[in-house]
Amino acid sequence: MPDILAVLNGVSPAWFLIVAGLLAWGAPWSPVRKALMLIGPCFALLAWFATHETGVYGVIDLGPFQLETFRFDSLSRIWVLVFILIAFINGVYALHERNRMTDGAALIYAGAAVGAVLSGDLLTLFFFWELTALASAPLIFAAGAPMAHRAGLRYLAIQVLSGVLLLAGAAVWASQTGSWGCDAIGVDSAAGVMLLLAFGVKAGFPLLHMWLPDAYPKATGVGSVVLSAFTTKLAVYALARGFAGEGALIAIGLVMAVFPIVFALVSNDLRQTLAYALINQLGFMVVGVGLGNELALNGAAANAFVGVIYMALMFMTLGAVLHRTGTVKATELGGLFKSMPVTGVCAIIGALSVAGVPLFSGFVAKTLILSGAHYAHNDLAYAILVYASAGVMELSVLKVVYCAFFGEARHHQVREAPQTMLLGMALAAFLCVYLGVDYRALYELLPFGIDDYEPYKLNNVFGQVQLLLGGAFVFALAVGFKLFPLKSDHTILDADWFYRRLGDGAARWGKAMGELLVHAINTALTAGVARLRARLFNLFNPAGALSREFPSGLMALWTAIMLAAVLLVSYFSPMS
Amino acid sequence: MTVGQWLPTALAAHAPVLLVAVPLILSTPAAILRTGRAGWAIALSGALLALLCAVELFLATRADGAVISYALGGWPPPFGIEFRVDGLNAALLLLLTGAAVLALIFARPSVENEINADKRSLFYSAFLVSLSGLAGVAITGDAFNLFVFLEISSIPTYALIAMGANRDRRALTSAFNYLVMGAIGATFFVIGVGFLYMATGTLNMADLARLLVDMDGDRVVRMGFAFILVGLGLKAALFPLHLWLPGAYAYAPSFVTVFLATTATKVAFYVIIRFSFDVFAIDSGFVVNALTYVVTPLAIAGMIVASAQALFQTDVRRLLAYSSVAQAGYMMLGLGMGSQAGVSAGVLHLINHALMKGVLFMALGAFAISYGVRRIENCKGLGMMMPMTASAFTLGALSLIGVPFTVGFISKFYLIQAALAQGWIFAVAAILISSVLAVFYCYRILVNLWVTPIPEGRRDLAQPTPYLILVPLVGLALANLVFGVHAAPLVDIAETAAAAAINAGTGS
Amino acid sequence: MTVQRDIKSGVNPPTGSLAERIRSHAGLLATIGLGVLVVLGFGLETVLSKNGLSKYPDVYGAYEVLPLVAGVLAIALARLLAGLLHRPADFYERAAGDLEEGEDA
Amino acid sequence: MTPHVVLRVVSKLLIPLIIVYGFYIHFHGEYSPGGGFQAGVVLASSIILYALIHGLDAARKAFPPYAARVGMALGAFIFAAVGFVTLIFGGDFFEYTVLHPDVSHGAGQHIGIIAVEIGVLMTVTCVMIAIFYAFSGRSPEIPDGDW
Incomplete structure (x- = not known):
């Protein structure tokens, strides 16, 4: 065993996942793909363990610049570990599914996310950044419906745009500083702002977040699990790398923590509710990054770690529900706990983790960020986070659990989820509980050492429990008095209206106007040569095939115009 | 004259002229012979010999600032016709002949599929003449001789495009369109050369460069420049003078499209570089102004508008043709910067674009042979049916988008760097917008290739892809990857070429 | 049962x-x-x-009251929001042309 | 064509004259205005005249299209071959002086130019005729109903 570890030392775990993904993509036999989905993460995990020393490995020399593909340090290793873990858990969870496209895509996606975290320079980051976009899109397409297709296209467009922004920002950054390094950047320069926007798109900054609740609910059941895990957490990592301690992030994060709550309450699609809850989670992490002190950064890292697991768990339970009932709409579900008890228990564990109940993983992570806000003497941030954390996040996850598993029973004659799905969920649920109890294991992974921090202090636990009880009480009252906004199946407009309706309308209008304009110009330009054109048309027109060809006359005119332009410019140029 | 390290000295000494003359003389037996196979063999051997000469010349010019001059008929340069090879056109000649060889390997199955048996040997003959003409354009050091070679290369090209009429009669109108446009372009060029001759009394390009240094204010010279730039811009499909190109690429036989897309506009582009930077002094105000205020805006407009046009095409080859116009915009943009870094990036993109469009059009040719596929929606499921070809196509498309580890990324990267050095943020923005558009139009094809299932009944039509297509196709696709990771050789070539273009003009 | x-x-x-x-x-x-x-x-x-x-x-005061207030506030806001931004479930699908007239999601 | 006796007789008189005049232009091209190009057009015009008077089929018998094709290629071949011959003689491409030792009178130049011009003549003649055949012999490929 030590021999193997020695060999793997310094080999980026990303390659194992990506190679396994490529093989799985090409493999026509389902068992082989399933095996790859389990073996790939195992090898990646081995490589993670094998690399003891922090440092830069896997440097590719490209002549003009060097690509650092494996920068292993205290910040990156925790992200890599959780990405590998979730790839494995997803491998177990997805064992029942027979879809060649999603198997390979999920692995490549995981590998790309790991690679992006491990990249030491902006170019490598860009490469893996775009790879995550490209590899994740099939997870949405695989759902098959035209809606999913369109949502996937929108998702892909936004993700690729983020990558383009990243590349542009990186290029400007490099031209200003002469370095492609992926280190602290700051928003003092235009490059910094571009990079912040690039990261912000993936991190779901307010008004840039719309792809998240748009695309995730339309992915396949398995796909949404993977989607929830990687992209956004990767963005948080990038922010922690480049913009730690950036004051603007606190405000952005607070908005992110608060506004999705309302949307989560009213959206009827439970996966969309979860997507909003995910944005709220991200808000916490962004605040943590913005605060920038060691405690808060630790909190962001810890939150990312446990957040990946419990959000994946929540999506897994909904995936199981979707698998059995074919829907995740709040208005069509209810009372499933009787028929799917194990899934229900897992969902409850996930919800308790999300809410941050003591003894569950959410608690030990979230309390770090709250402490960070407190020690930074940022009372407003603290108050808002408390509001967002205990009180209302609970509303959203409680809603998911209540609507799906309790409440009024609808007529779903369903069986318990498949064994493999249950196993995957159980693994994640175990981690949720284990990390909440044995929190030292989590804290040891954090980028900054915090041996003296103790989450389970009486006042801390008591206060948290009080918060949660209050939130639950309000929820119970609201449900009891039928005040909870759960009336019908509907769509709630969000920022995506701006491009799905306004932008769409503007594009259609622009296209129509543009066509009119081109038509008018063409008519005006070709009036003089219309006769020649008609003659040519008569001569060379086999059944109107020429209609889409441009006549030479138009082009001759262009040539003359261009000649005139060059002549004018060169005629009036000064002598050198 | 530099003694070659590659061919025997007797041949090496005459390599410049052999490069042009061998395809020309071999075109005659190809025209007389009746069988397509023999024509193909002759054409291939002609292209191979030309490639050998090009390699020889390329190696000989690797030394710093080395220039090979060959006086035709023994008449010394300012009076006689001179063939002149430096770092700039040595690279182009290598690209040209290399592309010809690869395209010819691909040609046999493709031509047998698309051209009538009795026309095949004539087809190869025309191709050889065209190759000879293009090589002549690239190699000659005499401005009027360049015009002659331009015509020699163009006329067979019109015929080659018209051969596509077997499959689609629109090839005829396209060829005619191209003929009219090509004639206009060549005429403009020769008018410009006439003006220069009037002003300086010489046709030799090196001599012109020497004389023009002091004639900055001469309006006749400026007229000449304008005509030459526009005439060549037409040949190089500079937006908006590109209207001939989509039809020509879309309806020509596959092999012709592969060859044209990789070489023809590139050669015209080379001539623009040669004239703008070498013959005319780049420090003349009117050259810089024309490049900055006319070529650059048009290049940017082309990058964006042509990409957008590509987005709406339904015919795959037309789509790629519009993309070629956009890519020509990238090269023009590099040129428009007027800096050495810009020209170097432009030349790099020229080479890289040949690599990626070669792959793309070849793969389309393979699809067309196996399934008669022309339209985007007909590509459905081809990823499963022809995995090798579809993978190569995908690689080419990724390269076109500019994904890292492909050549497309390298040249865009250098182009962006050159633009930044110039402080042209708008150019960077244009490159990025165009790249995003490229993502979308490539995506349209790739989704059909890989994601959508195979339509009913197509599986029964399956034919194996001929090895003669697979070999050059996979080779080119790998080249996209290899030079994307190990970019140093191509970058070096491009930088040498740019140095040759710019330093030669400053009187050295 | x-x-x-x-x-x-x-x-x-x-x-x-x-x-x-x-x-x-x-x-x-x-x-x-x-x-x-x-x-x-x-x-x-x-x-x-x-x-x-x-x-x-x-930190003084009963900030634990916050979730109670916040919960009420959030629900009130959500009802308001649902009233204001409420659209049929297939709103976007219909606009994008995924669904034809008279067709269900 | 039978009624046009005058035309037939006159053309039979004229055609040899045109051909001779063509060759005259050709061989004078070396030191006075003229040369293979112009001569080729004149030669081709004789065949075209023949075709106009006696009909296309007769012309095709007299000068088969296949000969035109071969002639075109052969002309180009001769042109390029001269260059290769000078290479073989040890000169540069088209360096005619090496063709003949009598340098002072430029004998090599004479030989070279005449040879090259013969190639040009053949090609131009044949191309002109081939173009004429192609246009005059063309029948509509697409039936009227298909347009």
Whole structure:
């Protein structure tokens, strides 16, 4: 065993996942793909363990610049570990599914996310950044419906745009500083702002977040699990790398923590509710990054770690529900706990983790960020986070659990989820509980050492429990008095209206106007040569095939115009 | 004259002229012979010999600032016709002949599929003449001789495009369109050369460069420049003078499209570089102004508008043709910067674009042979049916988008760097917008290739892809990857070429 | 294991096991239980510590009330939002042309 | 064509004259205005005249299209071959002086130019004729109903 570890030392775990993904993509036999989905993460995990020393490995020399593909340090290793873990858990969870496209895509996606975290320079980051976009899109397409297709296209467009922004920002950054390094950047320069926007798109900054609740609910059941895990957490990592301690992030994060709550309450699609809850989670992490002190950064890292697991768990339970009932709409579900008890228990564990109940993983992570806000003497941030954390996040996850598993029973004659799905969920649920109890294991992974921090202090636990009880009480009252906004199946407009309706309308209008304009110009330009054109048309027109060809006359005119332009410019140029 | 390290000295000494003359003389037996196979063999051997000469010349010019001059008929340069090879056109000649060889390997199955048996040997003959003409354009050091070679290369090209009429009669109108446009372009060029001759009394390009240094204010010279730039811009499909190109690429036989897309506009582009930077002094105000205020805006407009046009095409080859116009915009943009870094990036993109469009059009040719596929929606499921070809196509498309580890990324990267050095943020923005558009139009094809299932009944039509297509196709696709990771050789070539273009003009 | 009800008689059975009665009123019981716990919590806090049993000694006041206020606020806002931004479920699909007239999602 | 006796007789008189005049232009091209190009057009015009008077089929018999094709290629071949011959003689491409030792009178130049011009003549003649055949012999490939 030590021999193997020695060999793997310094080999980026990303390659194992990506190679396994490529093989799985090409493999026509389902068992082989399933095996790859389990073996790939195992090898990646081995490589993670094998690399003891922090440092830069896997440097590719490209002549003009060097690509650092494996920068292993205290910040990156925790992200890599959780990405590998979730790839494995997803491998177990997805064992029942027979879809060649999603198997390979999920692995490549995981590998790309790991690679992006491990990249030491902006170019490598860009490469893996775009790879995550490209590899994740099939997870949405695989759902098959035209809606999913369109949502996937929108998702892909936004993700690729983020990558383009990243590349542009990186290029400007490099031209200003002469370095492609992926280190602290700051928003003092235009490059910094571009990079912040690039990261912000993936991190779901307010008004840039719309792809998240748009695309995730339309992915396949398995796909949404993977989607929830990687992209956004990767963005948080990038922010922690480049913009730690950036004051603007606190405000952005607070908005992110608060506004999705309302949307989560009213959206009827439970996966969309979860997507909003995910944005709220991200808000916490962004605040943590913005605060920038060691405690808060630790909190962001810890939150990312446990957040990946419990959000994946929540999506897994909904995936199981979707698998059995074919829907995740709040208005069509209810009372499933009787028929799917194990899934229900897992969902409850996930919800308790999300809410941050003591003894569950959410608690030990979230309390770090709250402490960070407190020690930074940022009372407003603290108050808002408390509001967002205990009180209302609970509303959203409680809603998911209540609507799906309790409440009024609808007529779903369903069986318990498949064994493999249950196993995957159980693994994640175990981690949720284990990390909440044995929190030292989590804290040891954090980028900054915090041996003296103790989450389970009486006042801390008591206060948290009080918060949660209050939130639950309000929820119970609201449900009891039928005040909870759960009336019908509907769509709630969000920022995506701006491009799905306004932008769409503007594009259609622009296209129509543009066509009119081109038509008018063409008519005006070709009036003089219309006769020649008609003659040519008569001569060379086999059944109107020429209609889409441009006549030479138009082009001759262009040539003359261009000649005139060059002549004018060169005629009036000064002598050198 | 530099003694070659590659061919025997007797041949090496005459390599410049052999490069042009061998395809020309071999075109005659190809025209007389009746069988397509023999024509193909002759054409291939002609292209191979030309490639050998090009390699020889390329190696000989690797030394710093080395220039090979060959006086035709023994008449010394300012009076006689001179063939002149430096770092700039040595690279182009290598690209040209290399592309010809690869395209010819691909040609046999493709031509047998698309051209009538009795026309095949004539087809190869025309191709050889065209190759000879293009090589002549690239190699000659005499401005009027360049015009002659331009015509020699163009006329067979019109015929080659018209051969596509077997499959689609629109090839005829396209060829005619191209003929009219090509004639206009060549005429403009020769008018410009006439003006220069009037002003300086010489046709030799090196001599012109020497004389023009002091004639900055001469309006006749400026007229000449304008005509030459526009005439060549037409040949190089500079937006908006590109209207001939989509039809020509879309309806020509596959092999012709592969060859044209990789070489023809590139050669015209080379001539623009040669004239703008070498013959005319780049420090003349009117050259810089024309490049900055006319070529650059048009290049940017082309990058964006042509990409957008590509987005709406339904015919795959037309789509790629519009993309070629956009890519020509990238090269023009590099040129428009007027800096050495810009020209170097432009030349790099020229080479890289040949690599990626070669792959793309070849793969389309393979699809067309196996399934008669022309339209985007007909590509459905081809990823499963022809995995090798579809993978190569995908690689080419990724390269076109500019994904890292492909050549497309390298040249865009250098182009962006050159633009930044110039402080042209708008150019960077244009490159990025165009790249995003490229993502979308490539995506349209790739989704059909890989994601959508195979339509009913197509599986029964399956034919194996001929090895003669697979070999050059996979080779080119790998080249996209290899030079994307190990970019140093191509970058070096491009930088040498740019140095040759710019330093030669400053009187050295 | 649903509760058997005597439909013919038109009335619920007056007696039943305790478990069944709890089950049929689970929601109400849970609400009451939660309310009691919340009140108890505040009481305990007031009794046990001078400054309130706050997480941090220097943070005063019963910020634990926040979730109650916030919850009410959020629900009110959500109802408002639902009223304002409410659209049919297939709003975007119809606009994008995925669905034709008279077709269901 | 039978009624046009005058035309037939005159053309039979004229055609040899045109051909001779063509060759005259050709061989004078070396030191006075003229040369293979112009001569080729004149030669081709004789065949075209023949075709106009006696009909296309007769012209095709007299000068088969296949000959035109071969002639075109052969002309180009001769042109390029001269260059290769000078290479073989040890000169540069088209360096005619090496063709003949009498340098002072430029004998090599004479030989070279005449040879090259013969190639040009053949090609131009044949191309002109081939173009004429192609246009005059063309029948509509697409039936009228298909347009």
